Amino acid sequence: MTQGSEFASRRASMVDYQLVARGIESPLVLEAMGRVAREKFVPKSMQDCAYDDGPLPIGAGQTISQPYVVALMTEALNLQGGEKVLDIGTGSGYAAAVLACIASEVFSMERVPELAERASSTLVSEGFDNVVVRCGDGTLGWPEHQPFDGIVVAAGAPVVPEALKHQLAVGGHLVIPVGSEHSVQSLLRITRLAESEFRTEDFGAVRFVPLLGEQGWS
Numbered sequence: 005m006t007q008g009s010e011f012a013s014r015r016a017s018m019v020d021y022q023l024v025a026r027g028i029e030s031p032l033v034l035e036a037m038g039r040v041a042r043e044k045f046v047p048k049s050m051q052d053c054a055y056d057d058g059p060l061p062i063g064a065g066q067t068i069s070q071p072y073v074v075a076l077m078t079e080a081l082n083l084q085g086g087e088k089v090l091d092i093g094t095g096s097g098y099a100a101a102v103l104a105c106i107a108s109e110v111f112s113m114e115r116v117p118e119l120a121e122r123a124s125s126t127l128v129s130e131g132f133d134n135v136v137v138r139c140g141d142g143t144l145g146w147p148e149h150q151p152f153d154g155i156v157v158a159a160g161a162p163v164v165p166e167a168l169k170h171q172l173a174v175g176g177h178l179v180i181p182v183g184s185e186h187s188v189q190s191l192l193r194i195t196r197l198a199e200s201e202f203r204t205e206d207f208g209a210v211r212f213v214p215l216l217g218e219q220g221w222s
């Protein structure tokens with residue numbers, strides 16, 4: 005059985021060799037990735053692989069994203085600390101935990117009930133009291149809590165859901181993979197420049213499970 009100190013040293017290596025070496029620079033993101041115990045968010049049988057350089061299965065046909073991808077998406081939100089963030093596709097809850105180290109409030113939405121329940125209890129037992137997990141269709145956002153300073157979507161969409169764009173605060177960023185359903189997508193960052201003015205930037209090719217829902221895949 006791997007000890008806590010062994011996990012801590014693997015986590016520190018992950019930050020150096022998978023993140024810093026590939027150009028992740030934000031001190032807030034590196035600190036958060038160095039803090040969250042990823043081994044607690046993967047199935048017990050897979051804890052030994054928790055710091056591997058790739059995604060891992062978490063049940064219900066879903067995956068926890070590669071550490072680098074979580075860091076890249078979090079960095080793209082350009083958070084300074086203290087923001088309100090919407091996380092679509094809670095999955096294991098790992099990305100929500102990383103966001104919760106930086107933002108002051110994280111609203112996280114997952115469509116599969118068993119994943120939402122498990123993520124919620126992992127987040128509580130890991131001491132994250134600034135994350136709320138809800139089971140529902142994240143393509144519609146979370147209107148009661150808008151506007152969000154940042155929105156991150158961990159599943160690939162056919163197009164950028166209008167609901168999410170319109171729940172961004174002016175100056176806020178939406179980070180979302182957009183493209184074909186079963187191959188690669190482009191990681192896009194949409195910035196709300198003004199009430200009805202948006203800018204789109206492309207962060208390169210990524211591969212995600214499909215975003216299913218009213219403004220996603222059917």
Ligand code: SAH
Nearest residue numbers: 068093095096098099114115142215216217
């Ligand atoms: N951020 C996660 C990765 C999850 S993978 C982590 O850190 O572990 C993507 C997740 O998006 C899956 O759990 C999938 O069930 C969920 N998902 C897909 N479509 C969704 C939708 N419309 N609303 C909310 N969650 C969705």
